[in-house]
Amino acid sequence: MNKKYDVVVLGAGPAGLTAGIYLSRARQKTLILSDGPVGGQMILTHEIANYPGVESISGYQLANIMKKQAQSFGCEIIANASIQKMELMPLNKSFVLDDGTRIESDAVILATGGRSRTLGVPGEAQFKGRGISYCATCDGDFFTDKEIVVVGGGNSALDEAVSLTKYASKVTIVHMLDAFQASQHAIEEAVNHPKIDIRMETVITAFHGEESLQSVDLKQLKTGETEVFKTDGVFIFIGYVPNTEGFDCCLDLNERQEIVVRTDLSTNVPGVFSAGDNIDKLYRQVTTAVGDGTVAALTAIRYLTEQKK
Amino acid sequence: MLYTNLKHIESAAQHANVLKENENVMVICGRMGPMCIPVYGIAEELESTYPNVAFFDMEFDNPEAHVIRNLPEVRGFMGIPFTIYYKNGKVVKATSSIQSKAQVTAILDEQFGK
Numbered sequence: 507m508n509k510k511y512d513v514v515v516l517g518a519g520p521a522g523l524t525a526g527i528y529l530s531r532a533r534q535k536t537l538i539l540s541d542g543p544v545g546g547q548m549i550l551t552h553e554i555a556n557y558p559g560v561e562s563i564s565g566y567q568l569a570n571i572m573k574k575q576a577q578s579f580g581c582e583i584i585a586n587a588s589i590q591k592m593e594l595m596p597l598n599k600s601f602v603l604d605d606g607t608r609i610e611s612d613a614v615i616l617a618t619g620g621r622s623r624t625l626g627v628p629g630e631a632q633f634k635g636r637g638i639s640y641c642a643t644c645d646g647d648f649f650t651d652k653e654i655v656v657v658g659g660g661n662s663a664l665d666e667a668v669s670l671t672k673y674a675s676k677v678t679i680v681h682m683l684d685a686f687q688a689s690q691h692a693i694e695e696a697v698n699h700p701k702i703d704i705r706m707e708t709v710i711t712a713f714h715g716e717e718s719l720q721s722v723d724l725k726q727l728k729t730g731e732t733e734v735f736k737t738d739g740v741f742i743f744i745g746y747v748p749n750t751e752g753f754d755c756c757l758d759l760n761e762r763q764e765i766v767v768r769t770d771l772s773t774n775v776p777g778v779f780s781a782g783d784n785i786d787k788l789y790r791q792v793t794t795a796v797g798d799g800t801v802a803a804l805t806a807i808r809y810l811t812e813q814k815k
Numbered sequence: 816m817l818y819t820n821l822k823h824i825e826s827a828a829q830h831a832n833v834l835k836e837n838e839n840v841m842v843i844c845g846r847m848g849p850m851c852i853p854v855y856g857i858a859e860e861l862e863s864t865y866p867n868v869a870f871f872d873m874e875f876d877n878p879e880a881h882v883i884r885n886l887p888e889v890r891g892f893m894g895i896p897f898t899i900y901y902k903n904g905k906v907v908k909a910t911s912s913i914q915s916k917a918q919v920t921a922i923l924d925e926q927f928g929k
Contacts, residue, residue: 549852588916635912636892636911639893716891718891
């Protein structure tokens with residue numbers, strides 16, 4: 507089956523959904539195509555309290571409102587899609603899904619977002635959900651009165667380390683650098699907490715256990731010393747990586763694999779725009795993603811108008 | 816309260832009935848949290864693709880969810896949701912924490928066929 511749209515938006519996070527709202531409202535035939543659930547990283551947030559106009563809302567609820575809003579203007583959405591093939595060329599923008607559906611469009615907005623960075627060391631996949639977690643609010647209570655490790659040195663890692671002391675008897679923060687990147691307030695709270703120990707310039711090199719995680723291998727980077735460190739759980743908060751795999755075929759990416767964009771969020775490929783957490787930028791918030799989605803959509807509309815002249 | 820579009824299991828007795836009345840069952844036991852919501856969404860989308868499977872969720876903090884939390888197959892699980900696949904009332908597969916659509920469909924295909 508072949509389908510044709512004015513614009514395909516890849517990704518259904520706040521940037522993609524906002525682009526869908528703007529494009530559909532401007533009567534552009536729009537499809538939002540996502541290989542994950544609607545909402546992207548936004549649904550991983552329990553409470554959003556800094557979205558202007560809304561005092562407090564869960565990421566899940568906000569995502570569903572944005573989805574309904576986009577659909578009310580005629581935007582089509584396919585979530586959890588499996589894209590088998592993709593072309594992002596100046597004169598050919600197309601996607602083939604696993605059911606054989608071929609989708610073509612005149613313009614594309616890449617709003618593929620990012621995902622939690624993993625350590626990529628032996629045992630990580632095996633013990634995910636069996637001692638390794640990426641969400642303190644979800645899984646913290648499984649570690650009541652247990653000794654755990656938190657990996658990372660940014661605000662998320664230190665804030666979550668402090669929050670996990672509500673459950674755990676001891677929290678050891680493991681950070682690969684010689685200084686934290688978190689705010690001074692977060693650092694002071696973690697460093698001065700009686701239940702928190704800190705291992706700087708240290709990395710986990712392997713996870714071990716049977717039914718569940720029992721220990722990790724720690725390596726001190728300065729001395730090279732290694733030790734087997736007994737622990738019941740490890741929470742990993744080491745930032746995000748952009749979802750830009752496959753885009754290096756034709757798009758300019760920076761050294762962090764983020765898409766290089768102009769101020770109007772156009773890329774180096776005519777008719778291809780990008781918005782949200784996958785682009786080269788400093789701040790990643792729901793509000794900035796919404797702004798990006800708006801700019802990318804308006805630029806795409808201008809591009810399509812010029813093409814039709 | 817799980818505000819998903821899946822059918823909810825709210826008691827141990829209902830859980831037993833579901834297993835009695837359906838050959839192939841998938842139950843996602845979780846909360847309205849970041850690791851659970853994507854799995855509910857995947858199940859909602861797969862319901863029409865797998866008419867041979869009955870999809871349900873159950874609230875993790877419901878005391879009646881002991882029927883899931885105390886299964887021997889979830890020993891060692893430390894991440895929600897606990898997703899349990901039953902065939903003829905027996906557990907044939909159980910996973911812990913967030914799963915991708917590809918992981919879920921691989922299990923459904925392997926255990927229940929399409």
